[in-house]
Amino acid sequence: MNLRKRAISGIMLAGSMVVMCAIADAASTVSAEAVSVVADTRTDLATDGTAGVVAQLNQVSTDAVEMAAAGVENSQTILVASADEEAQVAEDTEETSAVQEETVSVEESAQADSKEDETTQEADAVEDVQNADVDSETDTENTVDVENTKDIENTKETENIEDTENIQNTENAEWQNRLMADVDEFLYVRASGDADAEIIGKLYKGDVADVVENGDTWIHVVSGDVDGYVNNDYCVSGEDALAYAQENVETEAQVNTNGLRVRNAASEDASVITAVSEGTTLTVDTDAETEDGWVAVKYKGQTAYVSADYVTTELALGEAVTIEEEKAALAKKAEEEAAAKAAQTKETTTVQNASVSASYDDVTLLAALIQCEAGNELYEGQLAVGAVVMNRLRSGAYPSSISGVIYQSGQFPPAGQGMVASIAANGPKSSCVQAAQQALGGSDNTGGATCFSRASSGRAGVVIGNHVFY
Known part of the structure; x- marks a missing residue:
């Protein structure tokens, strides 16, 4: 402007x-x-x-x-x-x-x-x-985390490998001076390194001995209370002895706590079969698949699992026995058998219980079981088998039907194997049918027994024919 x-x-x-x-x-x-x-x-x-x-x-x-x-x-x-x-x-x-x-x-x-x-x-x-x-x-942190995780995993794997190797090395070191008898039953232990020397003990299959001194033919060993000599031709030692033991000797799991749960699978969510107390010894099922943290054991004919944290596993190795110890063991066994046999009685008393109504099929099925278990026994033996089935039915601890009792898993082998059904289809013999009808009518000559086995088992009970009822 x-x-x-x-x-x-x-x-x-x-x-x-x-x-x-x-x-x-x-x-x-x-x-x-x-x-x-x-x-x-x-x-x-x-x-x-x-x-x-x-x-x-x-x-x-x-x-x-x-x-x-x-x-x-x-x-x-x-x-x-x-x-x-x-x-x-x-x-x-x-x-x-x-x-x-x-x-x-x-x-x-x-x-x-x-x-x-x-x-x-x-x-x-x-x-x-x-x-x-x-x-x-x-990324670096993630990489570091991943690397740390991998390092931890690798460290754990390394530690596990090292632990396994240490255990193996320890076992190998322990077995360097050990010996086992590679026999079907037992190996004699003699007082000196001579075939004519006195027999002072026996080294049974599965027994282990410590080597005192090696020789070309005879080895000086100590096992239990036995100190003597064994023939080298029938022995394996060192790592071979360890391999032999792992192959031929059962592994046991010693329970270290009370109330340890035995489960049907290797999981904390699996069903509990039973609980065992401290000091119980279980047999390890070495044929079962292994699971980390679990030990497979044999329990009543099936594979079960227990936590590895509460058991100690080891080979069930035995020791040699002296001749005196063996004689004492045989004498004790004979006494026990005699006592069991004395507890058996052949005196039977038949009692009359309430009868149970049953269909034609129930009678036939019971008669077929009697024929499978005691078809060649005296009539009293046939009646006793029928009475066991009826006693189970009345007890309330077993299934509530005749067929349920007979076909209960693991109880009567002929039923599970199909033999009972086969005989029932073809018709049981008359004496077995009569025994079944009398048992259904309430007759019991077993004293209320719910089980039976071979009389030769030595179990206490009422002996009728070739069976003992208890």
Whole structure:
């Protein structure tokens, strides 16, 4: 705005000068024309007199005024034009300045934006780098975690391998001076290294002995209370003895806590079969699949599992026995058998219980079982088998039907093997049918027995024919 004022002031000053110059030019022209008019006036004075002179002067005055006015107007036009041009120049200059300022502002803004963009880009780059660093750190941490996990797993595997190797090395070291008899039953232990020497003991299959001194034919050993010599040809020693033991000797699991649960599968969620007390010895089922943290054991004819944390497993190795110890053991066994036999009685008393109504099929099925178990026995023996089935039915501890009792799993082998069904289909013999009917009628000559086995088992009970009922 100040620039425009200064421009207009300059224009007005220049315009004033132009007007003054124009008037001066006009005056010069008028003067020249006046001189010409004076000359002409002199002529007109000579010819026209005073009137001609006056007319000539008026014309000169008029022309002078017009010329001056034209000069002024021309000067004004020039002045206005000049002013407009100057104003336009000023405006252009101002606009140019404004444009330049705007351009500068735009450039500055652009530069600022550029700097801001650069700053943002730098910040983004820094953030990306930081994020990359974070991601890298995270990846590194994850990698480290994975590596640590792998290291831990590898360490555990290494430790397990080392533990296994240590156990194996310990076992191998323990067995370096051990010996076992590679025989079907037993190996004699003699008083000296001679085939004619006195027999002082027996090393049974599965017994282990410590080697005192090796020899080419005879080896000096100690096992239990036996200290003597065994023939080298019938022995295995060192690692071979260990391999023999693992192949031929059962492994036992000694229970170290009370109430240890025996389960039907290697899982804490598996069903509990029973619970055993501390000191109980279970036989390890070495043929079953092994599970980490569990030991497979044999329990009542099936494979069961116990927690490995509460048992100690070891080979069920035996020791040699002296001749005196063996004689004492045989005498004790004979006494026990005699006592069991004395507890058996052949006196039977038949009692009459309440009869049980049964269908034709029940009678046939019971008669078929009697024929399978005691078909060649005396009638009393056949009746006794029928009475056992009826006693179970009345007890409430067994299934509540005749067929349920007969086909209960693991109780009567002929039933599970299909023999009972076969005889029932073909028709049992008459004596067995009669025994079945009398048992259903309530007759019991077993004294309430619910089980029976071979009389030769030595079990206490009532002996009828070849069976003992208890």
